[in-house]
Each structure stands twice: as C-alpha cells, then as structure tokens.
Amino acid sequence: MSLTDRAITRIRQLIRDGELVPGSKLPPEHQLAASLGLSRNLMREAVKALVVARVLEIRRGDGTYVTSLEPALLLEGLGGAVELLQGDTVLELMEARRLFEPVATALAATRITDEELAEVSGHLSAMREARDDVELLNQHDAAFHRAVIRATHNETLATLLEHISGRTLRARVWRGLVDADTADRTITEHEAIHQALVARDAALAQAAALMHVNTTERWLREHLPERGHRSPAGPSEPAEPAPSTEE
Structure with a gap:
C-alpha cells in the first residue's frame, strides 16, 4: 500500500x-x-x-x-467501469442482472404505490405505440424498468441495477434490428410484469421478470459467437440511445 x-x-x-x-x-x-x-x-x-x-x-x-x-453518489463510477468491460463480459452482466432484477421486481410488487404503478403503466403504453421504432421502444423499455426498480424504495439496489443493466442496452437495440419478432415479444413480457405488479403478486412478478431477462440472455448466448465473442458495442452497431439503462 x-x-x-x-x-x-x-x-x-x-x-x-x-x-x-x-x-x-x-x-x-x-x-x-x-x-x-x-x-x-x-x-x-x-x-x-x-x-x-x-x-x-x-x-x-x-x-x-x-x-x-448516498448510494447514487458513491456508486456513480460503477456505470463508467461497466462500460469499459470487454468481450463476453456482457454475458456476465446479464447473469448478474438475472440474479438481481427478478428479486427486485418481486420486492417492487410489495411496495409499489398507485402513483408509481401509473408511471409503469404509462411507459408500457408508450412501448406499444413505439413498437415500430426500435430505439424509441428501447428507451421506453428502459424507463419502464427504472420505474419498477425505483418502486423497491431501495436506492442501493436501484443504483446497482441501473449500472449493471446499462451495458445490455446496446445489445437490445442490436437484437431489435435483426430480430423481427422482438418488439411483440418484448411488449408481451412487459405486460406480464405489469399485470403481476397490478396484482401485487411478488412470486408472479419475480417469475415474469426472470422469464424476460432469460429471453434476452438466451438470445445473446446464441448470437454473440457469430460476432467473434464481442459484445454489441462496435462502430458497425447501432448508436447507443440517450442515457437509458435497463431493458
């Protein structure tokens, strides 16, 4: 030292x-x-x-x-560090997200207020309207998840998840550009999460969120090898939208 x-x-x-x-x-x-x-x-x-x-x-x-x-302040540098991770670490981030986000969504189901639920519903409606615009759809997608995670009322968890999920945003945009069924499937998965939150059903919310994250992780595992084991962040890939973070 x-x-x-x-x-x-x-x-x-x-x-x-x-x-x-x-x-x-x-x-x-x-x-x-x-x-x-x-x-x-x-x-x-x-x-x-x-x-x-x-x-x-x-x-x-x-x-x-x-x-x-405060956690948001002290963990601020985590997002920048995550952006510097190389190669297949995008898959490791997806694994970390799979461990955290479903449990956080279950917690949100027990704590979400009517006002917070209305915000989540608004983002879901915006996703439906933006189904033909991949980048706009993903921006609303990210906002949907931020609203859900904030409903845990756990700032540390929310901050960690926001930074962990940030690197996966480009992967989602890339996926949307090459997979014609992505929009409909994504919206359907978000509707399942929303319904579980409306019911205040923690177990159902956790299951719906786990299914949602697994879908993206499975797709990445199938397609990343075709790109030389690189995470979707190269110059030929879609530009990263504004500072949205989660899927």
Whole structure:
C-alpha cells in the first residue's frame, strides 16, 4: 500500500467510525494532517482521490466536506467501469442482472404505490405505440424498468441495477434490428410484469421478470459467437440511445 493509499484509508476510517459524518466539514488541512501523522502533501493527495470517489467535496472559499454518501453518489463510477468491460463480459452482466432484477421486481410488487404503478403503466403504453421504432421502444423499455426498480424504495439496489443493466442496452437495440419478432415479444413480457405488479403478486412478478431477462440472455448466448465473442458495442452497431439503462 502506498503512502497515499494509507492516507486515504485513515480518512475513510474517520468516516466509518463516525468522527466525520455526512455533510460535516473536515478540520483545516494542517490540523488533520498533524492528527493523522501525515504530511500535508500526502493529505492533499488523499483528499483529491476521495473527491474523485465522491466521498469528499471541495467548496471553494469554504473548505472540504464529506458528501451525502448516498448510494447514487458513491456508486456513480460503477456505470463508467461497466462500460469499459470487454468481450463476453456482457454475458456476465446479464447473469448478474438475472440474479438481481427478478428479486427486485418481486420486492417492487410489495411496495409499489398507485402513483408509481401509473408511471409503469404509462411507459408500457408508450412501448406499444413505439413498437415500430426500435430505439424509441428501447428507451421506453428502459424507463419502464427504472420505474419498477425505483418502486423497491431501495436506492442501493436501484443504483446497482441501473449500472449493471446499462451495458445490455446496446445489445437490445442490436437484437431489435435483426430480430423481427422482438418488439411483440418484448411488449408481451412487459405486460406480464405489469399485470403481476397490478396484482401485487411478488412470486408472479419475480417469475415474469426472470422469464424476460432469460429471453434476452438466451438470445445473446446464441448470437454473440457469430460476432467473434464481442459484445454489441462496435462502430458497425447501432448508436447507443440517450442515457437509458435497463431493458
């Protein structure tokens, strides 16, 4: 471990121990460095690294503060990391999604409010109207799933799933361009999830979501070898739509 890494670890320990709570201001640099037995240069490097990690924030003319430490903030870098994964890791992401999303959908069925259900219904209606536009259909598809996962009222789970699912969006657009039956099948699968949510039936919601994710995963496993085991992200593939994330 480098000296800078040790400095980072010490500051993190202060946060874990509750000596620095979310939103609190760090002591002056010289004071904190002295209390931790670090040089001021090491302290600056550690602070810079923790700012990048969204653990700390520098307020010009005021000082350095601990951030809110909310999951959406701390896990922000996960999406960028996922985008850099190479080759067949898109299939690994699908496996991870298969483990998380059905259970999350079941949880949503027990917690979803009438207002949240209305939002899910609205996205499903938009998907039906966009069945002939692959990219628009997938944007509404992603919005449908975000609304479902947000209905778990579990920010950590929602953030993780959003980043895990992001890489699979291009695969879905690609699939839609080469498989004429994709739109009808996708809408039918989403209707099954919606019906389970309306019934507040957790077991049915989990089964419907599992079937939905399995369909895409199976299709990818059948077709990726034909492309040299690459995930659908090359220049010849469809451009990625706006920052939608889930299927």
